[in-house]
Amino acid sequence: MRTEPATFDPGAVLYDPAAAKVGEYQGLAGPRALLRPLGGGREWEAEPAGLRPATDRERLDAGVRAANARARSAPPDPGDLSRAPTPVPDCAACAWLAGRRESARAAHDHSAVTDANVLLRQHRRKEHEA
8 A cells, every 4th residue: 555645647547446336536535535427417526646547457447438438328319400301212101291392381381391301210220210
C-alpha cells in the first residue's frame, strides 16, 4: 500500500479498489480524488492513495459496459420520417393503405395523409420486416 498518493493527470483512467470501479480522474476535491465513470455519469470520491492506473482489461470492460448502457438507453431509430413509406408490391393491405393516403392527398386532408403513413409504416414493420 502506498503511503503517499500518486499524482495523476486529469483524464487518466484509474481503478478504485474500494468501489471496484474504473473511472476517469477529474482532479482533487480537498484530500479526495474525483472520478467519473467512463462514458459519463455521476462522479464519486475516492482515496487517492488507493488508486492505480487501470489495466487494459479493466479499461475494456468499463468501455463495454458504458457502450451497452448507451445502447439500452438510446431510442430506436424510426427510420427516415421525411419520406412517405412505399407499399410492398403484391400486398393487398399495403395497396389499400396507399390508396387511402392518395385519397387523403387529393382531398388536401394532411392529417389523414399522416395517419395513412403511420398505419403503412406499422403494417410494413409488423408484416414485412419480421
